[in-house]
Amino acid sequence: MLFSRWQETASRYRDQVAVIDGGRSWSFSDLVAGLKDRTPADGPVLARGSVVEIAVSTLQGWRDGQPVLPLEKGAAIPDLPASFPEGTAHLKLTPGIEGTPRAVFFSASQIAADADRLVSAMGLRPGMPNLAAISVTHSYGFSGIILPLLLHGIPVHVVEVPFPKVMVDAMSAHEAVALQAVPSMWKAWHRAGILRDARIALAVSAGAPLSLELEHKVFSDCGLKLHNFYGASECGGISYDGGDSPRECASDLGAPLPGVAVRLCESGRFLVESDSVALGYESAREGEILGGGQYLTQDFGRIETGRLMLENSGAESINVAGRKIGPAKIESALMASGLVERARVFGVKSHDPERVEEITALVALKSGTLEQLRQRMTEVLAGWEMPRHWETAADVSAWSLSRAELKKRWS
CATH class of the missing domain: 3.40.50.12780 (ANL, N-terminal domain)
Incomplete structure (x- = not known):
């Protein structure tokens, strides 16, 4: 065809x-x-x-x-x-x-x-x-x-x-x-x-x-x-x-x-119906809808006079000037460095609205310094994937927070 x-x-x-x-x-x-x-x-x-x-x-x-x-x-x-x-x-x-x-x-x-x-x-x-x-x-x-x-x-x-x-x-x-x-x-x-x-x-x-x-x-x-x-x-x-x-x-x-037809599901997210919706994911996660002509987005919003109005996104991926990355990829790179005992990566709102988010890395160092860790990351991450903000957690309770809670605390 x-x-x-x-x-x-x-x-x-x-x-x-x-x-x-x-x-x-x-x-x-x-x-x-x-x-x-x-x-x-x-x-x-x-x-x-x-x-x-x-x-x-x-x-x-x-x-x-x-x-x-x-x-x-x-x-x-x-x-x-x-x-x-x-x-x-x-x-x-x-x-x-x-x-x-x-x-x-x-x-x-x-x-x-x-x-x-x-x-x-x-x-x-x-x-x-x-x-x-x-x-x-x-x-x-x-x-x-x-x-x-x-x-x-x-x-x-x-x-x-x-x-x-x-x-x-x-x-x-x-x-x-x-x-x-x-x-x-x-x-x-x-x-x-x-x-x-x-x-x-x-x-x-x-x-x-x-x-x-x-x-x-x-x-x-x-x-x-x-x-x-x-x-x-x-x-x-x-x-x-x-x-x-x-x-x-x-x-x-x-x-x-x-x-394309769009309606709100019970959670307030957009549910999309069209003939261009994918067949499905390689491995679906609980609560996901993809296939049979339907896709449940991660975005929350409302519909007014036939137009979609975005309220917020529940996606875990970080949006850096239109490019998206899963935080776990950066966390894996940090842990593989051998310098880090624990790591959490999340996005915080950028002061530049066109940049959207900036990557923040919260780490517990095992050895070395933050500067050494940054240098190590330049060898394995693309420039746009590099965290812009680096934090060390003095408060151990920070490690129990969700990414959304971490984002709120450091924004």
Whole structure:
């Protein structure tokens, strides 16, 4: 189903530009040629590397009937389950509370439904290239950039680093572009003054809460409306603010996307129903709902006049400027250092609303100093995964607190 749709796309847009990256361009025919060089896959296909490599690897999985797992270039290859649910065509990884990423399984029709929904709701089209400033291996970028390329012929202009000068050069190459990013990026570009008169026909913000201050500032200074988009790895797009003017309430997540129904469960969390909800988790935990067209989010809120209003999130993962990490991964790294007797990691609210949270590590040292521990962690954690705050617990009662209680105490 997915591969036949790709063949229709490749035939229709054969000689048109599919990807621009580093001064070089690839046509849709070039992607077809790249796929011919791939030997048949006999297991899950890892889609990693450049956008072209990710696109061709995805096509390889579709052609050979194997699940596709998008993975960041430097990420370790995860241990995957020995078997997948019948019909699995796509895998995503979510932060696991035990420190190990957990797989989420999708059918071909489920990921296609998500992409089709986003293309329609956001007005993505072949004549308006997607600037790829975010990671296309994460759910947000894969569904909003890679799948529209392969299923709808929407070209991609890769931005290797989202620096202002690089962004200006990429935007100036086109009459109009679509730009999907996270709030911290929009804030940096606004500060750099590159959004005024920019050729951005569609500006989307997701991955982290979009502050009213930033949204209104960009609109008043540049005349550019940032469209707030809300989704989850487990079900793809959920809601979208498609209005022409800034929101009046920071908790406003927009209206459910066409074909998506959202209601509140007894706990006050959003229960999502759509045809893009995943088949299920690799290992489900008590109280979770995922499958059969339903997904119970970790977010608490309310529904007013058909719009979703976010009150708070119960997720344990820490949101650092739109990138999420399970605290157990950092705790495991701390314990493996040999310098720590006990460790708890949690997020605290950042003074910068676009950064969302900052990582805090509470440790009981066994030997060495905090500075030695920090240096050891730089060898095993990515820069964005490094705790920004370090605490030692003089009060032993702190170790009995939940992450939510620790967050409240140190915020």
